[in-house]
Amino acid sequence: MFDRLSNDDITTALNELISCFGVKEDMPSDGLLDLLRKKKAEESVQELATRLGLPIRINLSYVPKDFRRGNTNIFGSSALARTDWTGRGIEGITAQVSIPQDLPMFGTSGLQDYVIKVRVSENCHAHPDTFVAIMAHELSHVLLASLRSPHKESYNRKLWMS
Numbered sequence: 001m002f003d004r005l006s007n008d009d010i011t012t013a014l015n016e017l018i019s020c021f022g023v024k025e026d027m028p029s030d031g032l033l034d035l036l037r038k039k040k041a042e043e044s045v046q047e048l049a050t051r052l053g054l055p056i057r058i059n060l061s062y063v064p065k066d067f068r069r070g071n072t073n074i075f076g077s078s079a080l081a082r083t084d085w086t087g088r089g090i091e092g093i094t095a096q097v098s099i100p101q102d103l104p105m106f107g108t109s110g111l112q113d114y115v116i117k118v119r120v121s122e123n124c125h126a127h128p129d130t131f132v133a134i135m136a137h138e139l140s141h142v143l144l145a146s147l148r149s150p151h152k153e154s155y156n157r158k159l160w161m162s
Contacts (some may be wrong), residue, residue, distance in 0.1 A: 020147065027051055029132050036128040045118060045135050052139055054146070055112045062122040095120045097138040101144045107145035116142055 035044035042060040049056050100118040104110030118138060124131045 014150075025028060029129070032132050033128045036125055036131060039125060041120065041124060041131070044132070045139070048132065048135050049116075049139055049142075052136075052143055053106075054139060056114050056116045056142065059115050059117045061117065061119050063119050065121055065123050085111070095134050095138050098142050099142060103142070103145050105148065106143065111146060120147075 003051075032044045032047055035041070035047065042058055043058055045058045048056060095106075096119045098119075104114055118135070
């Protein structure tokens with residue numbers, strides 16, 4: 001999908017985001033990585049959400065890395081990754097965020113403690129640096145949706161809904 005974006009598209013999107021948020025200094029990831037090493041993934045994602053200015057509550061669930069008959073906690077995708085006949089992702093999905101239709105707007109009191117469901121592979125702790133980057137990506141979808149960004153769908157055509 002990103003191969004269809006022109007440099008002008010990317011520049012426009014970046015300029016819009018910079019006008020909303022400005023540019024911040026790098027955030028040290030040491031604290032997030034320490035939490036992951038202690039197998040406190042939900043706390044790590046919660047801290048990342050806070051750093052992004054999202055006052056939400058994270059509900060983290062794990063998806064088995066291999067197929068288990070009868071398990072309903074699976075990744076569901078029909079847009080960015082190929083799926084099998086059941087809708088189960090068959091390409092490298094590591095995490096998914098559920099963004100409800102009624103997500104409150106950024107900066108409103110309704111977003112305070114609003115529960116956002118995130119599914120991650122059960123082996124997410126294996127590569128902590130990668131996990132932090134993936135969670136930043138997933139939470140960026142929440143941020144764009146809460147801002148009612150006209151580009152929120154451009155970056156992820158279909159998010160699974162709870």
